[in-house]
Amino acid sequence: MKKMDIESSLQRAIEQAPSIDFHVLANKPVIKMSDHDFITKQPIQEKNQNLKKLLVVYTCCLFSLVFFTGWLIQYKVPDSVIALDVNPSIELVTNKHDQILLVKALNDDAKKIIAGKEFKNNDLFNTVDVLINSMISQGYLNTDKNIIMVSVENKDPQKGESLSLILGDEIRKDLSSKNISPRILRQVYSENKEISALAKQYGTSSGNIKLINEIISSDKNFSIKTLSNMPVKDLLAISKEKAVDLHRIIKFDDENIVEGSQKPNYIDKLYTKPKEYGKDDDISKNRKDHVYNNDVDNSSGALNISEDNINDHNRIKDSVHDGDADGDSGILNISKDDINDYSSLRDSVHDSDGGKESGNLNEIDDDDSGSQETQNDK
Amino acid sequence: MFFFNIVKQQDSYLREPRKIKLNEDLFIKIAADDMEAFHELFSITEKTIYAFALSILKNHDDALDVVQETYLKIRASAHLYKPLGKPMAWIFTITRNLSISNLRSRNRFADVQLDEIENDHSFSYIANNEDKLVLQAAFKILNDQEREIILLHAISDFKHYEIAKTLGIPLSTELSKYHRGLKKLRKYLLEQEVL
Numbered sequence: 001m002k003k004m005d006i007e008s009s010l011q012r013a014i015e016q017a018p019s020i021d022f023h024v025l026a027n028k029p030v031i032k033m034s035d036h037d038f039i040t041k042q043p044i045q046e047k048n049q050n051l052k053k054l055l056v057v058y059t060c061c062l063f064s065l066v067f068f069t070g071w072l073i074q075y076k077v078p079d080s081v082i083a084l085d086v087n088p089s090i091e092l093v094t095n096k097h098d099q100i101l102l103v104k105a106l107n108d109d110a111k112k113i114i115a116g117k118e119f120k121n122n123d124l125f126n127t128v129d130v131l132i133n134s135m136i137s138q139g140y141l142n143t144d145k146n147i148i149m150v151s152v153e154n155k156d157p158q159k160g161e162s163l164s165l166i167l168g169d170e171i172r173k174d175l176s177s178k179n180i181s182p183r184i185l186r187q188v189y190s191e192n193k194e195i196s197a198l199a200k201q202y203g204t205s206s207g208n209i210k211l212i213n214e215i216i217s218s219d220k221n222f223s224i225k226t227l228s229n230m231p232v233k234d235l236l237a238i239s240k241e242k243a244v245d246l247h248r249i250i251k252f253d254d255e256n257i258v259e260g261s262q263k264p265n266y267i268d269k270l271y272t273k274p275k276e277y278g279k280d281d282d283i284s285k286n287r288k289d290h291v292y293n294n295d296v297d298n299s300s301g302a303l304n305i306s307e308d309n310i311n312d313h314n315r316i317k318d319s320v321h322d323g324d325a326d327g328d329s330g331i332l333n334i335s336k337d338d339i340n341d342y343s344s345l346r347d348s349v350h351d352s353d354g355g356k357e358s359g360n361l362n363e364i365d366d367d368d369s370g371s372q373e374t375q376n377d378k
Numbered sequence: 379m380f381f382f383n384i385v386k387q388q389d390s391y392l393r394e395p396r397k398i399k400l401n402e403d404l405f406i407k408i409a410a411d412d413m414e415a416f417h418e419l420f421s422i423t424e425k426t427i428y429a430f431a432l433s434i435l436k437n438h439d440d441a442l443d444v445v446q447e448t449y450l451k452i453r454a455s456a457h458l459y460k461p462l463g464k465p466m467a468w469i470f471t472i473t474r475n476l477s478i479s480n481l482r483s484r485n486r487f488a489d490v491q492l493d494e495i496e497n498d499h500s501f502s503y504i505a506n507n508e509d510k511l512v513l514q515a516a517f518k519i520l521n522d523q524e525r526e527i528i529l530l531h532a533i534s535d536f537k538h539y540e541i542a543k544t545l546g547i548p549l550s551t552e553l554s555k556y557h558r559g560l561k562k563l564r565k566y567l568l569e570q571e572v573l
Contacts (some may be wrong), residue, residue: 006563007532009512014429014533017438020446022420026413030453039475040455042468109383 070138075099080163081153081191082124083205086319090112090131091205098124098163103131107203107229112138125170132174146180147208147233149250151187151207160188164251185232186251187211202228210249211235400465409457420449423466427473429533433525434477436517437500440484444476449477467544511572512563519566524559527552 036042075095082092089106090113103119105111113134119127135141141148151168154160164186176183187207189195193212199206202224212227215235219242227235239246246252407415427448431441451472453500459468504510516525523545530541542552 006512006560006567007528009506009509010516010529010532012506013433013509013513014425014499014529016504016509017425017428017432018442018503019424019428020442022417025446025449026416028450030450033455033458036455036458039479040451040458040468040472042460042462042471251569 011098018227032332035127076101078102079154080160081206082163082167083151083153083207084128085149085151085205085208085232086135086145086147087186088135088140089203089205089208090114092119092124092127094124100127102123103127106199106205109140113140125166128167128170129174132171136175136178136180141175141180141182143180144234146175147183147185147231147236149185149187149207149211149232151189151210153189153191153206155190157188164188185236188248188251189249198224204228208232208235210237211246214244214246214249215239215242218244220265402459402461402463402465405452405459405461405465407454416449416453419452423469425464426530426534427469429529430470430473430526431477433529434474434522435480438503440477440480444473444480447476448473464544467546470544480527508572511570512567513564515563515570515572519562520559523547524555524562527556528559528563531556551553 033040071073074097077095078093078101079096080094080098083106084090084092087107088109090110091102091104091106092100093102094102095101100119100122103114103117105114113131117130117134119130120223132141139145148171150164150171152160152164152167152265154163168184168186171184172182187210189206189210192206195206195209199209204212208228209224210223211232212222212235214239215227216222216224223236227238230238236246238244380436400419404415408419424445426559428441428557431444431448432438435441435444448469452469459465462468501510501513504513516528520528526545527541530536530544531538536544538552538556542549545552
């Protein structure tokens with residue numbers, strides 16, 4: 001018997017079964033039900049079930065996406081970029097909840113400050129505490145070096161302002177507890193790609209670049225490269241010297257910060273034109289003589305420092321201080337070729353100046369005008 | 379001549395599987411006590427519902443009772459029917475629920491014994507002994523789902539996917555149960571020298 005034969009057999013057996021009488025069935029009284037009972041309850045259509053399942057899955061995915069996006073925006077998307085400039089320049093990127101996403105050392109000094117420390121997801125203010133304490137312990141902040149610039153980049157100027165104020169207070173508290181009276185400069189600005197690119201290029205913060213730009217706008221003889229290596233304290237001194245109005249970009253909690261800035265001697269060498277020394281006052285005369293004495297081949301009075309060879313601004317600064325103890329130096333010209341090693345530079349300053357007045361260390365320019373720019377800047 | 383008459387009589391029972399194409403509007407008409415619509419539904423579905431009830435209850439009289447109750451339930455609740463595109467699934471649901479209820483009320487959850495099936499005089503209406511043995515073998519050898527699938531496939535023109543959909547099982551399950559059931563049945567019938 002084939003498969004169909006079995007089915008045919010079954011079909012015949014069923015078909016032969018006596019039927020119920022339809023008329024009896026039709027005449028039976030029936031009470032209409034008001035609602036389905038467990039017997040007549042309609043099965044939920046599979047399509048609807050599948051649709052419901054799909055809908056549930058879709059809704060779950062949508063909610064997950066919304067929650068994930070919300071979480072991402074709240075906790076992983078940068079909200080503020082805060083820069084602390086002393087000379088160590090440190091950039092802190094935070095989320096909306098002021099938690100640290102990234103701490104970036106913008107120069108070598110900053111690398112020493114953050115070395116071996118883990119800041120990710122820490123509270124911004126605790127992180128600033130740690131950084132400030134580290135700067136104190138490593139000598140970047142003390143009673144003399146007490147100027148800090150806090151720059152806050154945020155789309156919302158109000159939030160940026162309040163954040164800079166809170167950070168200023170926090171830093172003030174930290175330093176006060178160490179008997180250091182801080183002088184805090186605050187900057188708040190929105191993202192500027194051009195400034196950010198320059199900051200990245202010169203290894204400093206955007207806040208510092210803005211400050212430098214203000215100085216350069218008043219004296220084109222400076223270059224970003226030169227100024228970007230300087231501590232904030234010295235930049236303030238230059239701005240004071242050049243009468244640059246920094247109030248446009250910086251808020252001073254203490255208006256005496258600029259006024260009280262002491263111009264380091266080496267700054268004169270960076271920007272003062274030799275012709276200015278030509279006046280016949282005693283000091284300038286002495287300086288001129290001194291320069292001529294030291295500048296064997298020419299009368300150049302310019303300070304020419306090859307920027308390629310200046311890797312450490314502070315060391316240069318120290319060297320100049322050493323070489324020019326009285327602050328009445330003449331023009332310092334250092335040729336690119338001659339300065340291969342900072343140590344030799346320092347030695348040469350010592351040798352040539354003998355702890356008195358520094359003269360022109362090495363021959364450089366043929367012209368008499370001198371220059372305040374470094375060779376590379378030329 | 380006698381042999382010819384028997385064969386002819388058997389062939390008269392063997393017909394094309396019933397075309398079960400229900401229009402859901404029938405339920406609206408039945409809800410409005412349209413007896414013609416009710417008769418149409420009855421004539422299209424009666425044997426299929428009987429086969430389904432029989433596959434669960436394994437007893438002709440109980441199956442007839444359930445069939446009758448099924449139609450009465452349809453009349454009582456046709457106005458509550460929501461057209462979902464599967465009218466037969468709803469009727470099968472009613473039939474299954476009534477069959478289970480019937481089994482519970484008679485405390486007959488336990489399988490009907492083979493002897494009981496073989497001595498069941500309710501199948502005496504089946505003229506051909508071979509057909510009767512095949513039906514009885516189906517009750518004895520097959521499990522509930524295999525029996526439901528094979529009887530529905532034999533009595534109606536349901537396709538496999540339609541049976542699977544109506545019984546709420548995956549098509550692959552339906553197909554495997556159908557083939558396995560038939561194989562078991564054939565093997566048993568061969569052993570019993572019915573085939």
